[in-house]
Amino acid sequence: MQAVNASPSGEPVTVPELEVVNDFSIHVATVNGSGSQSSNLVLLRALFEMGIPVSGKNLFPSNIAGLPTWYTIRANKFGFTGRKKEVDFLVAMNAQTAHEDVQALEPGRAVVYDEPLGLDALRDDLCFYPVPFDPITAAVCPQPKLRKLVRNMVYDGVLAALLDIEMEEIRKGIERQFSTKPKAAELNWNAAQAGFDWTRQNLVKRDPYRLTRMDGNKGKIIVEGNAAAALGAVFGGVSVITWYPITPSSSLAEAAQGYLNRFRTDESTGKATFAVVQAEDELASIGMAIGAGWAGARAMTTTAGPGVSLMSEFVGLAHFAEIPVVLIDVQRMGPSTGLPTRTSQGDFLSAATLSHGDTFHPMLIPATPEECFEFGAKAFDVAERLQAPVFLMLDLDLGMNYWTANKFDYPDWDIDRGKVLSEQDVERLQGDWGRYRDVDGDGIAYRTIPGNRHPQAAYFARGTGHDEDANYSEREDDWIRNMDRIQKKMAGARKWLPEPVIEDGPKARVALVAAGTSHEAVREARSQLRLEYGFETAYCRVRGWPFSHATEEFIADHDHVYVVDQNRDGQLRTLLRRQFPAIHDHLRSVCYYGGMPLDARTITDAIVEREGL
């Protein structure tokens, strides 16, 4: 039996299954609230420092403590760090799920488990490593109260011994994790070392998995998408953030607050060049952001699906009164409260046309932390150019999980406030201007900002019908002219949105279209299709809506185009069909909606079946 390693360079690499090096998944099952996050981050960090491309995904419940939680680490020397569907190396610390977790494994996989669970009786085709965690912990942690907290660090040592993780990197990871608590760092290090020593003395390695230092992370960082988007907003010049706590977006607003406190507090006066307000609900958070956008701030709010639903009326107002505001939607699984801690791309349709009447809201859709940063900054320019609400669509997988990324590039463009008339501009026009006049023929009118001291600068913003000079009007011709102008404005939005990333080849007659975090899975699925089935595919990753003409041409050029969606109803495909009705018969759907980060195998299997490979 030979294991085939998918290589992005296109050449299959075969190695004997005796050893699987830097290409497997580690799945840690613990109890929520047991302090396992620290152990998992130390583990992730150690692999990262060893130069191995790696990702860590937290599969957690909506719960403070007590319910089962999993942490899944993907190490892959080829840089495929999407979730791996199969678990290779299980760490079973949770009695509630241990049996089910073990039964789900493929033969030949490895299990480290807490000895009293007696899991080795369940199957005879796995490599079992029983570890007496309690006695090992007790020996290095005299205080019984603290044992629960350091117990999980023992498995880091066990894994280091079994998988050849460098203990020096574990030590550095612990020091980093507990940088402000030297006593805790020492205690945890002792626990990890005890796990390592016990394993070396008592266990014989029988599984094929091993890690070894490589050079895959040069110049890279580890970051969550939420922190990346927060940084993007900060360097994009955000000045007002109003938000309401909701998983999975809360950490974005909190990260932004932290960075703003550091970098946007005036050194001489100690005063803030920003305002961050935790509002009383999402109605208020979007309302404040709209008020701030109207009055000239670079304003944004962060939320998730239920919050987007609550913001519906206000977003319609901002669309129609033409007020710039950025909404960051970190998508989670709906409808309703749904699976609040699971990922999804279920808000594409609701965000795109949120609110009643004819509405249209451009979206930027990042797939990586680098794009979270870049689009997080650029979204403000797009919103101010368009004078409209603009959505930045993350999801829980991107936002809350740790990703390896290249260092972010400092913005090389100037902040763009769009069409704003100053006092001098109004004077030059001798006051002859109208808030909703299409002077330039692009549908985008000029605005003044409250506080403009020119006596003729003021206008009246409203959600009711208005004429070109912002006067109240119920006239049929005024209404239609205004709606048509807004439509023209939005048709021009695509030139400011990120272009799709297209990978095409002469042999590919079948293609994939995806957005956001589907990217990691699609990348790997294409490699699987090539290496396992000799099947070439083309790929278009859309990064903004409305879609670019390049996307339309791409779809037209391919016989079958599989649109990958992380929702049940194919929302991305629906948007494509809506914008490109002439070519809708090219489109097929691959939909995954189970709440886990999308994996490559799910896509590969679907295409293999549909294409009869």
Next chain:
Amino acid sequence: MSTATATRVKAPVSNRIGLGLEPYRGLKTTLCAGCGHNSISERIVECFFEMGIDPTQVIKLSGIGCSSKSPAYFLSMSHGFNSVHGRMPAVATGAVLANKQLMALGVSGDGDTASIGLGQFVHMMRRNVPVIYIIEDNGCYGLTKGQFSATANLGSTAKSGIANELPPIDTCGLAVQLGATFVARSFSGDKKQLQSIIKAALAHRGTAVLDVVSPCVTFNDHVGSTKSYKYVRENKVPLQSIGFVPHFEEIHLQGEFAPGTVYEVEMHDGSMLRLEKLEEDYDPTSRLKALDRIELATEEGQILTGVLYVSTDQPSFTEILNLDDVPLAQLGQDRLRPPKSALDTVMEELA
């Protein structure tokens, strides 16, 4: 009698910043003839003019309803925002964050405030956002033809004769309880008192809630209504005779006051609010007293008017947030975008 600029009948040709009355006016009202809201609009025009406030530095905001239409009828040189139903407080809060130098005037109604908008109303007060919040309170929904609002009194009847079976929400009681720092109630038909109160609110920095009972001549001005012109005239109980001396005028006392009969408050801009006590025990700086008296008024069917509560030593929301002296809206790229070294630092930390 105390001094009161409100007693001036004729406005001078121009005010202290050289503007005539015209820039303070707005479009012709489209509300019903005799609507209390029109009187309030007139008082706003007069007060902003007389106080010499630069209308370009004012923003006027509203929600939805008859009251919320009225910002079109005053201050034509000010930016305006007619937002969504019950959500003006959020919009006003955001606008004030963007530019703390602007004077924000919010106009709302009793439905817009106490029914659909109650959530935002209370949180605005809790934050002490510097906004003058006028509730044009007629106890009913005019635009949708006369349904009761949440400020309608128990037993007050609709035009159809149906009696309201639920107790009212007292917006002033709420405001006092939740942290508003200037709370007053007045009557659209009491020109002098309303002028003094609006001027005092203009001198205040913090949330100023003005509940102005403003009868709806079309749907709620009949016998049996507790928000009719007749009922309000007969049942209003002024707490004080209110005088206001703006900061740019010399303060000189008129008349003699017995000790303890006058309450004087120096407002944030240096103006002087002089409250000549009509109820000996009433202390407008005591939350407890105010709440007690408001409850009593409700029990006795009185419409208590005057300055119910004032506090000038609470920080406003923009002060709590320690905002830069330059309005956030006016910051340039040099102050909005941190230097490259800042990003480098973060990248090093994440590497």
